[in-house]
Amino acid sequence: MKDSYDRKINYLRLSVTDRCNLRCKYCMPESGISKKTHQDILRHEEMLRIVRISAKLGIEKVRLTGGEPLIRKGIVDLVREIKCIDGIRELTMTTNGILLGDMLDDLVEAGLDRINLSLDTLDENKYRKITRGGELGPVLDCMKRILDKKMKLKINVVLIGGFNIDEVVDFVNLTKDHPIDVRFIELMPIGEASQWSHDKFVSGEKVLELAKLLPVVTEDLGSPAKYYKLEDGLGRVGLINPISCSFCDNCNRIRVTSDGKVKPCLHSDSEIDLMNIIRNQGDLEEALKEAIWKKPKAHGMNDEDYMPIKRDMNRIGG
Ligand code: SAM
Ligand code: SF4
Numbered sequence: 001m002k003d004s005y006d007r008k009i010n011y012l013r014l015s016v017t018d019r020c021n022l023r024c025k026y027c028m029p030e031s032g033i034s035k036k037t038h039q040d041i042l043r044h045e046e047m048l049r050i051v052r053i054s055a056k057l058g059i060e061k062v063r064l065t066g067g068e069p070l071i072r073k074g075i076v077d078l079v080r081e082i083k084c085i086d087g088i089r090e091l092t093m094t095t096n097g098i099l100l101g102d103m104l105d106d107l108v109e110a111g112l113d114r115i116n117l118s119l120d121t122l123d124e125n126k127y128r129k130i131t132r133g134g135e136l137g138p139v140l141d142c143m144k145r146i147l148d149k150k151m152k153l154k155i156n157v158v159l160i161g162g163f164n165i166d167e168v169v170d171f172v173n174l175t176k177d178h179p180i181d182v183r184f185i186e187l188m189p190i191g192e193a194s195q196w197s198h199d200k201f202v203s204g205e206k207v208l209e210l211a212k213l214l215p216v217v218t219e220d221l222g223s224p225a226k227y228y229k230l231e232d233g234l235g236r237v238g239l240i241n242p243i244s245c246s247f248c249d250n251c252n253r254i255r256v257t258s259d260g261k262v263k264p265c266l267h268s269d270s271e272i273d274l275m276n277i278i279r280n281q282g283d284l285e286e287a288l289k290e291a292i293w294k295k296p297k298a299h300g301m302n303d304e305d306y307m308p309i310k311r312d313m314n315r316i317g318g
Helices: 044-056 075-083 100-110 124-131 136-148 165-177 191-195 205-210 274-279 284-293
Strands: 011-015 061-065 090-095 114-118 152-159 181-186 225-229 236-240 253-256 261-263
Touching (some): 044 253, 124 136, 165 205, 165 236, 181 225, 253 284, 261 274
Parallel strands (some): 011 061, 011 253, 090 114, 114 152
């Protein structure tokens, strides 16, 4: 289905939990979040219903996210069942990778097409610091296994001033020998990061200053990343610059949070309560159509009167 600005909306980000086994400093408060009861989050069957109706409206790609999606009970079955829905041609997951080692084979067997691994540093002490206690070893082991399996992999690195800019070249060099995408994402002023000082927000252009990269032409207009490569690289380097270079004109996505709200735009507090509609026999298809139709033309992050949205990223799903 198209939205009111003639953009084809074919991508759903589905958050399966707002809980997480890490506490990344820019994403979650140190104290964690107030726990929701099972009643307050979408049930397995409710998520499937949302995906089925979304597929009817033209959603072709689903990305599971969170919080940390791998801590959601029944996640492998959910992958299997979503993959069987008519119209869904690509199913991916964004994860911190901590629990992936034990689950990778089952997820692949269930039909997961690709992993987006979030990794902001290759240094174990810095990893512990930014995630407030996470261990890097299992994540790197898992990355190696994904590469051995020749499964598609994207590594997402949030650029953080004073933290990981000195590692940009190391990350870029991962694309030399491996056919992976390393994507640098500008830190967004959402949740915890909305309180951070200006020097932490670094433009994606910094990557182009630090590494010698050639532009790559891609067909996928819906992708928020602009791609580059090393001259002799097997993989690609992506820049996702939501702030310095907005990609709203080609935005193709809606988001559903684990507490059942559909968000037409990441950077707006506007939401429609799908859980309430489902549990009170309302018209779910109409609600999803309305969410697509209501997508704003653009985010206002560069406007003077921009107010950061109220939800933290772990409660939306990146
Ligand atoms: N826990 C999973 C993970 O970390 O991959 C999935 C959820 S996490 C919220 C999804 C992505 O959002 C991660 O890549 C994370 O780095 C990114 N993220 C969180 N807060 C962000 C912010 N303020 N700006 C940019 N990216 C952010
Ligand atoms: Fe958890 Fe992902 Fe947020 Fe880190 S970025 S705290 S791993 S939800």
